[in-house]
Amino acid sequence: MAAEGGAAAPKPKRTRRAAKPKGPACANCGTELVGAYCHGCGQKAHLHDRLSHLFEELIEGIAHFDGRIWKTLPRLAIDPGGLSRDWIAGKRTRYVAPLHLFLFAVFLLFLIPTVTGQRLIDFGEASRIERTEGVDQGGLTFRLDTGEEGQGQPVVAENRMPTEAEIAEAPWLVRAVVKGVSKLTSDPHYYGYKIETLAYKLSFLLVPLSMGVLALLMLFKREVTAYRHGVVSLYGLAFAVLVIILLVLLPSPVSGWLFWPAMIFLMVHAVRHLKDAYPISWPGAVLRGLFLAIMTATVFGLFIAGVVALGVAG
Helix, strand or coil: CECHHHCECCCCCCCCCCCCCCCCECCCCCCECCCCECCCCCCECCCCCCHHHHHHHHHHHHHCCCCCHHHHHHHHHHCHHHHHHHHHHCCCCCCCCHHHHHHHHHHHHHHHHHHHCCCCCCCHHHHHHHHHCCCCCCCCCCCCCCCECCECCCCCCCCCCCCHHHHHHCCHHHHHHHHHHHHHHHCHHHHHHHHHHHHHHHHHHHHHHHHHHHHHHCCCCCCCCHHHHHHHHHHHHHHHHHHHHHHHHCCHHHHHHHHHHHHHHHHHHHHHHHHHHCCCCHHHHHHHHHHHHHHHHHHHHHHHHHHHHHHHHC
16 A cells, blocks of 8 residues: 555565574574584583583582693693793693692692591690600690799799799790690690691682792892792692692601602702793702792791691680
């Protein structure tokens, strides 16, 4: 029917229906799949649908444990600097991210007590041994030099807990140590568990501390970025934690024999890591490695001391 003025009425436009995908479609967004992953949303084409796959997804969610771990660990052990350099350069698909690997290693370390029943920090064994030697009052021997007014001879409290008067006259650091030891000996298993839990929660502090040490080592390398320090720290700490896990899981005599060789190996590993990850020479890497070993032992000792102090004081 013609509209007024002789002009034909416009026909309504037909809306085109979305073309159905000819091949398999993504279960999440419906996009046609052309590979192992959807190019629209990134979801995998093959979806797990078995009970056994739930455990695989759990492991993958913790550390992207989908085959890349077996490419990352050998490279980390043999060529740590090359691994860090490749990750910084953008070659990342085949490797586990440094942060994921560090978190996974820490998770495994503190999972050991749950699986094996072997505590990482246990003050109970030492106190039991000392009690069998006839030392009473908590199983420790205290020697507290307080001094007496008007006399040069110190007052020594030995093989017994110091009295409140002796503690009150001692310096504040001695008082804090005596009170802390008293708590540990009163319930060693409880405080060992408490300190172990606190160490797990505060383990992330090792990363900025390690980055600070590396920044100090590379103080005059202006072209080195903080991101590089972060990658090297995370991969280095993850490898050290994995070595510690192996030592803890070995039988007691074997782990004792292998302790110092493992520490020397970690030091050599750190030197190799520094040499290949940073623009430095071999002599520079060795000198920085020695300094790194000293600083690492100092920082780790202060970290453990701080965790023990917080655990006992809390």
